[in-house]
Amino acid sequence: xxxxxxxxxxxxxxxxxxxxxxxxxxxxxxxxxxxxxxxxxxxxxxxxxxxxxxxxxxxxxxxxxxxxxxxxxxxxxxxxxxxxxxxxxxxxxxxxxxxxxxxxxxxxxxxxxxxxxxxxxxxxxxxxxxxxxxxxxxxxxxxxxxxxxxxxxxxxxxxxxxxxxxxxxxxxxxxxxxxxxxxxxxxxxxxxxxxxxxxxxxxxxxxxxxxxxxxxxxxxxxxxxxxxxxxxxxxxxxxx
Amino acid sequence: xxxxxxxxxxxxxxxxxxxxxxxxxxxxxxxxxxxxxxxxxxxxxxxxxxxxxxxxxxxxxxxxxxxxxxxxxxxxxxxxxxxxxxxxxxxxxxxxxxxxxxxxxxxxxxxxxxxxxxxxxxxxxxxxxxxxxxxxxxxxxxxxxxxxxxxxxxxxxxxxxxxxxxxxxxxxxxxxxxxxxxxxxxxxxxxxxxxxxxxxxxxxxxxxxxxxxxxxxxxxxxxxxxxxxxxxxxxxxxxxxxxxxxxxxxxxxxxxxxxxxxxxxxxxxxxxxxxxxxxxxxxxxxxxxxxxxxxxxxxxxxxxxxxxxxxxxxxxxxxxxxxxxxxxxxxxxxxxxxxxxxxxxxxxxxxxxxxxxxxxxxxxxxxxxxxxxxxxxxxxxxxxxxxxxxxxxxxxxxxxxxxxxxxxxxxxxxxxxxxxxxxxxxxxxxxxxxxxxxxxxxxxxxxxxxxxxxxxxxxxxxxxxxxxxxxxxxxxxxxxxxxxxxxxxxxxxxxxxxxxxxxxxxxxxxxxxxxxxxxxxxxxxxxxxxxxxxxxxxxxxxxx
Numbered sequence: 001x002x003x004x005x006x007x008x009x010x011x012x013x014x015x016x017x018x019x020x021x022x023x024x025x026x027x028x029x030x031x032x033x034x035x036x037x038x039x040x041x042x043x044x045x046x047x048x049x050x051x052x053x054x055x056x057x058x059x060x061x062x063x064x065x066x067x068x069x070x071x072x073x074x075x076x077x078x079x080x081x082x083x084x085x086x087x088x089x090x091x092x093x094x095x096x097x098x099x100x101x102x103x104x105x106x107x108x109x110x111x112x113x114x115x116x117x118x119x120x121x122x123x124x125x126x127x128x129x130x131x132x133x134x135x136x137x138x139x140x141x142x143x144x145x146x147x148x149x150x151x152x153x154x155x156x157x158x159x160x161x162x163x164x165x166x167x168x169x170x171x172x173x174x175x176x177x178x179x180x181x182x183x184x185x186x187x188x189x190x191x192x193x194x195x196x197x198x199x200x201x202x203x204x205x206x207x208x209x210x211x212x213x214x215x216x217x218x219x220x221x222x223x224x225x226x227x228x229x230x231x232x233x234x235x236x237x238x239x240x
Numbered sequence: 241x242x243x244x245x246x247x248x249x250x251x252x253x254x255x256x257x258x259x260x261x262x263x264x265x266x267x268x269x270x271x272x273x274x275x276x277x278x279x280x281x282x283x284x285x286x287x288x289x290x291x292x293x294x295x296x297x298x299x300x301x302x303x304x305x306x307x308x309x310x311x312x313x314x315x316x317x318x319x320x321x322x323x324x325x326x327x328x329x330x331x332x333x334x335x336x337x338x339x340x341x342x343x344x345x346x347x348x349x350x351x352x353x354x355x356x357x358x359x360x361x362x363x364x365x366x367x368x369x370x371x372x373x374x375x376x377x378x379x380x381x382x383x384x385x386x387x388x389x390x391x392x393x394x395x396x397x398x399x400x401x402x403x404x405x406x407x408x409x410x411x412x413x414x415x416x417x418x419x420x421x422x423x424x425x426x427x428x429x430x431x432x433x434x435x436x437x438x439x440x441x442x443x444x445x446x447x448x449x450x451x452x453x454x455x456x457x458x459x460x461x462x463x464x465x466x467x468x469x470x471x472x473x474x475x476x477x478x479x480x481x482x483x484x485x486x487x488x489x490x491x492x493x494x495x496x497x498x499x500x501x502x503x504x505x506x507x508x509x510x511x512x513x514x515x516x517x518x519x520x521x522x523x524x525x526x527x528x529x530x531x532x533x534x535x536x537x538x539x540x541x542x543x544x545x546x547x548x549x550x551x552x553x554x555x556x557x558x559x560x561x562x563x564x565x566x567x568x569x570x571x572x573x574x575x576x577x578x579x580x581x582x583x584x585x586x587x588x589x590x591x592x593x594x595x596x597x598x599x600x601x602x603x604x605x606x607x608x609x610x611x612x613x614x615x616x617x618x619x620x621x622x623x624x625x626x627x628x629x630x631x632x633x634x635x636x637x638x639x640x641x642x643x644x645x646x647x648x649x650x651x652x653x654x655x656x657x658x659x660x661x662x663x664x665x666x667x668x669x670x671x672x673x674x675x676x677x678x679x680x681x682x683x684x685x686x687x688x689x690x691x692x693x694x695x696x697x698x699x700x701x702x703x704x705x706x707x708x709x710x711x712x713x714x715x716x717x718x719x720x721x722x723x724x725x726x727x728x729x730x731x732x733x734x735x736x737x738x739x740x741x742x743x744x745x746x747x748x749x750x751x752x753x754x755x756x757x758x759x760x761x762x763x764x765x766x767x768x769x770x771x772x773x774x775x776x777x778x779x780x781x782x783x784x
Contacts, residue, residue: 033617037684040614044604054575055596062513064582067748070782071515071581084576085522085569092568096561103557103611110613111550149696169386170479172545172620176686179617183546185480186385187473190547192616204696208545208620208688210379212386213305216691 026116026159027109028195033179036106040099110180113193117159124164124171124184127214129205137238141205141220149220152205153233154196156224161193170209175222177203184209196224263349266761268356269335270651272326273644275356275363277729279322280637282367284725286315291675291718293692294711306392308692309377310369316380317397318366319633320493321404326359327640328500329408329446333415333439336647339753340433340779342424342771344764347417351410358407362400369396379690381490382457384471384482388464398461405450412443412450424752424771433751433779434510434517434524438503441528445492445499445535453489456482483546487539494632495535499528501639502570505595507779508639508646509577511749512589514782518576522569530566534559544615553612560610567603574599584747587661591642594669595635602631605680620690623683626676634672641668644732649746653759654739660731667724674717678710751779 062071076084121132130140131152144150154160164173164184174181178194200223207218225233259267289311293301302308334356338346346352369375376397378387387394419440423432460482462468469475471482510517517523540548540556574596583589605627608614618624648656679687685702687694687710697707745754753761756771 029613033613036611036614037608040608040611044607048600048604051571051575051600052597055578055593055600058575058578058581059583059593062578062581062583064514064584067584069514069582071513072783073515073518073576073580075516076519081519081522084519084572085526088568088572089526089565092564093562096558096564099607099611100558100561103613104554106613107550107554110616169389170383174620174686174688176617176621181545181616181619185473185547187477187479188547202700204686206686206688206696210309210383210386210690212377212390213309215309216305216688216693217695219696221696 026114026195027112028197029106029109029193030177030179030195032106032109036102039102043095043099110192113161113191114159114195117161117193118155119161119163120154122162122164122173122184124166124168124173124207126168126212127207127218129171129173129207129218129220133234135234135238137234139234139237151201151221151223153223153225153230154194155227155230156196156199157227159193159195161191163189163191165189169211171207171211171218172209174206174208175203176206177222181208198224199226200224261353263345263353264763265334265338265346265349265352266651266765268352269331269333271356272330272334272359275360276323276327276331279318279363279366280327281725281729283315283318283323284722286311286318288718288722290315290692291711291715294694295708295715296711297693297695297698297708299692302692305692306377309379309690310375310392312690313376313379313397314366314369317400320380320497321400322359322363322366324497324633324636324640325404325408325493328497328504328636329411329415329439329442330356330359332435332500332504332640332643332647333411333443335651336753337415337436337439338418338422339650339757339761339765340436340751341419341422341427342752342756342766342773343418343422344766344770346414347422348414352414355407355410355414358403358410362403362407365396365403366400369393372396381486382460382482383486384460384463384479387460388471394464395461398457401457402454405454408446409450412447415439415443416447424773426773426775426777428775430521430524431773431778433503434506434520435500435503437524437528438499438501438506441532442496442499445496445532449489449492449536452485453493456485456489459485480543480546480548483543484539487542488536491539491542492535494628495531497632497636499531501595501636502528502574502599504639504643504646505574505592506577507751508588508592508642509574510780511646511747511751512586512592513578513581513583514748515577515579515581516778516780516782518573518579519569520573520780523573527566527570527573530569531563534563534566538563541610541612541615544612545619557610557612561607563610564603564607571599571603586645587657587665588642588645590662590665591638591645594665595638595642598630598635598638598672602627602629602635606631617686618683620688621683622679622687622689625689626679626683629676630672634676638668641728646747647753648732648735648739649742650753650757650759650761652736652739653742654735655742655746656732656735656739658731658735658740660727660734664724664728664731667720667727671717671720671722671724674720675714676717678714678717682707682710749779750781 123130128140128142132138141149141152166184166186171184172181173184180192182190182192203222205220205222372393374392377392382397459470463471469477471477471479538560540552541560645656694707744759756766
């Protein structure tokens, strides 16, 4: 199913390419996030293991054998002092710039919205999110008849950009499944986009900026469903 | 020496009056210690309630979200503003900085006394927030518009910040003047204890940045009670102005806590390893002052998900990652201080050794958070929560405890070491790991901060376990720490009155507070002779 969907996405992308000379490649920020995470974790694990081993070895090796014993470390010469500052500083900076460059690449994936993205306007209230789809249909994540937050739906295989603002206090539109969030504020419009390249019914939308009494309750499922199912859901919402 | 003090030795003054009216830096230090430990106790109790509430899905211990939020507010605000900052720059700096530089007191003893009483008024005001209706529920950050529109009493927060800020600015001026003008004759800048350097750096940060915080919260007060619109976009204000001002102070505030903790760690380690500081000048001028220099240009990493312009988020990614340069130099210098040392183990050194682990873990887990694209997901999750607890809260608290065990014989003439100390150390060390490691794991999978419930993640599994399982383990860890802290407090009180008597310089330190004073030091600190050091003197010269 996943393959089929990605093939369909590929076809859609191909169709777009033929119509536009310089159409963007549609990236998947969530996947790039995981990739970068693994890279950073490897980076910090290597540093952490080297430093831990060094500390443990020294803490054991240099135990005093008598109460009168003193340390025998020599005073560093000027050249040694400068070297022990410059060389590590260069190594740290090299690693910093390497990570910064990779972080920037992934950042671009998050911030460049594909041209074919469907735009959904989001307005946050204490304590729910309201969604306005391109056809003007409005849906919200408030409680349904079963007293549980209703699922918001988006079409799978179609990038979706959320343009967001708040009517009261600061909230944050958090989608852990898609590895992204951004604050939603009164007086400002912010955006995030997601690439739901496969169907899923696990993702949760949560408020991630403290907003008062029901902050922990400000959440609802956000499902990526086939286009037909999405159209039907939207039509039903329009009738409500 | 006829330095006027109102400390012990002057007969016929009742003890309570002596303590209440004291201008002696050591007594003021003890007052700070007692106040900050009391704040630590109450804020720690809040932490236990928070953890107990999160242990299971649904509401068990608190009666409403707002009440839970009130506990979160108090825990954060009190731990940072009333425990860590006053514990490190109040207690440790007051008691030991003048001794370390050979001064008989601080430059302005009466202002010093005023500072500590402002701190106590702030604590009283913070505690009053439990008895007023509508206790503050705005987190220690107090972001508007919520802090303006909430029915809760935001003014309690603002006035507490004002009092503490006033107290800290006075302290900063006092200690900077003391270090600049009152060092023992002969004591050059490159002969200072690392703790003195880090404290000077912390006070420079306080002096420069506190006014910004004071301005930010004052505008908040005006917005809420006087009807101004600084942070209200509907009338031309801007909600992000507050966050920028707040973090422009509050990121440097992290170093106000972190640096003196590093300073204590250096002094404990150098003494216990009988070793010189590795690459002292690089540690001071690149490590400490590099951190100070960079402190004011990284605050946007607290606003990575706040819709700031892309260019400033990427710019602050670079500056934030570059914090690794000064902090890395400090870390190497700490490690190098062990090299070829002669390490004696006691409770202070065990806390110091565990600090090496905490600085490494807390520092390295900050690297993903320096990168905005990573933070788009990690921000506001329990990953962040675990990270800053390790680097700021736990590292600094453990360094402070290392300092208390280290200086206990100086303050009381008695050791605080013993089976109770060792047991409480292990409970605390194991407890913090059991508490915060699970939060890293579920944080990476999206567990949000500041939630009393996580119903929507009910079915999410990590490594075959539900979020709830991780929260149960974390809660177990929190209660382990609580047990450790209770035992430790009992130990401190017991040892202060009935501990094993210690000689004047039990660790054979070369630092002035050990070599030139009795335990505890009397009024005027150094008896009848002023301290004079020669140009070859160093608090870390054990080879001779």
